[in-house]
Amino acid sequence: MRLSQILTPQGDRAVAAVLDDGAAVMVPGAAGVRELAFEAITGGVSLEAAVAARLDGRARVTVDLDDVYRDGRMLAPLDHPDPAHVYVTGTGLTHLGSAEGRDKMHKDLSDPAKQTDSMKMFRMGLEGGKPGPGEAGVQPEWFYKGDGSIVAAPGAPLVSPAFALDGGEEPEIVGLYVIGPDGTPWRVGFALGNEFSDHVTERQNYLYLAHSKLRACSFGPELLVGALPSGVSGVSRILREGTIVWQKPFLSGEDNMSHTIANLEHHHFKYDLFRRPGDVHVHYFGTATLSFSDAVTTRAGDVFEISAPPFGLPLRNGLAVAASEPGPGLVRAL
Structure with a gap:
């Protein structure tokens, strides 16, 4: 369903x-x-x-x-009457990628010169991200994107701030949750998601990751009720004036991940803050496919389309750029 x-x-x-x-x-x-x-x-x-x-x-x-x-x-297929009661978060460095990407990844892992903090965390996931039932594995990279006000409905534009250096898609699977009256997190289902980030800002310095993630996002249009298939194969594409300018398959599901869904859920909901009764949580599980990695530069008017058979209709959003943003001097002293 x-x-x-x-x-x-x-x-x-x-x-x-x-x-x-x-x-x-x-x-x-x-x-x-x-x-x-x-x-x-x-x-x-x-x-x-x-x-x-x-x-x-x-x-x-x-x-x-x-x-x-x-x-x-x-x-969006799940929301809250008060957007402030929606947490939008995610985990990264969780996916294995294509066969070609996996081969490169294993070579990088064996090269001491390439042991960045990101590679070390990815290795940690490979070695400890899939614990046995009832056990907690290694915690993943985690980030905050915003509250429900950043969620664009399927078909609506993803608005990139005027100060952004990039606006790029991230095709992902999203876990959707509500917190029950007694504080128990309940998974409602899964959806396709576009986590949409500023990859140029992130590449400047990995400590800018937090800034790069504070962007709009979208998920849906349909919510898959029940278990996530162990292997999900989809397609991510960018259309410009009706023509496909970039297209690539993406893989997700636990068969293609270095963490189990249960482990990612555990390390999010272990915090009391995220178990407030009535709240909604939208959690992006990560990706291994980006147009940015193929040197694609997006521009206003481009349309992102993400599809995978288990999820029904594709997720489509155009790219828009805000005309202006508040500059220095916004804050006033009382």
């Missing part, structure tokens, strides 16, 4: 479910996936069961999600 949050032609919020037979139907009475998640938590049932209960015995109203997307009525 896959879930989407959409707007009706009248502008009302609604939830659509893609069922096992491929039909997309409206979920009766549901205005949001977070609402359905808490209904499942309090009822002691799975999210899929909670959705099925709403559909049971009712006439099904179908919806054309392609039309919704085309009309600009697609929302």
